[in-house]
Amino acid sequence: MTKALISIDYTYDFVADDGKLTAGAAAQAIAAKIAQVTQEAYDNGDYIFFTIDGHDEGDRFHPETRLFPPHNIKGSSGRDLYGQLAPVYEAIKSDSRVFWIDKRHYSAFSGTDLDIRLRERRVTTVVLTGVLSDICVLHTAIDAYNLGYDIEIVSSAIASLSPENHQFALNHFKNVLGAKIIE
Template structure:
């Protein structure tokens, strides 16, 4: 079994109090855990992918422009990783096992070469962390499921805007997509 951890949108705009589309305290509460499980996955030899929203300012054609305020704009502080995860990235960013992917839609697979990179490395299991559980994490899991990957979600390393949305997504991930919900690596 070859695994890859996918860290989804754990950025300033989604986590910090001043973020443009912040999940606030629930997302901030996972800062230490998301950094620790990422470090553990890296130390055991897993591939690490940072799948980060990359939006253009003023793009009225993007479907999210009708749903959410502008966020994670290219070149903005909003796209910077948040908390100790940023330190981990800076320390390891030149590694052959660490990748940064700009994504335009909810799923880390949509419009990126993630599937190609995973298949090149013979990855069969994706481990999901990040925000928001019910949006980008869930949509990434749906695409992973449709592409035939095994899915694990580290429950204390994902967060959403509300406990209800978080719980709905975890149940959907487990009961509909067959994801294994785990506590740690």
């Protein structure tokens, strides 16, 4: 079984108090855990994919513009990894097992070459961390399920805008997608 950690959108705009679409305290509370899980995956020899939302400034055609304020604008500090995850990334980013993938949609698979890269490396299990539990993490999990991957969710390394949305996502991961929930 080959694993890949997929770290989803743990950026300034989604986590910092003054982020453009922040989950605030809930996302900040997972900072140490997401850094720890990432470092452990690296130490275990797993592949690591940082899949990061990237929007063009003023893109009025993107469907999210009707739903959310502008966020994770390409070239802005809003796309910088947040907190303890940033130095972990800096320390490992030059390794051939570590990837940065820009994404435009909720799912890390939508419009990217993530699936191809995983299949080339014979990855069978994806481990998901990041934000937001009920949006980008959930959509990534749904696509992973539909593509035939085994899914593990580190529940203490994902966060959402509300406890209700977070719990909905956890239930969906487990009961609809058959994901293994890891504390």
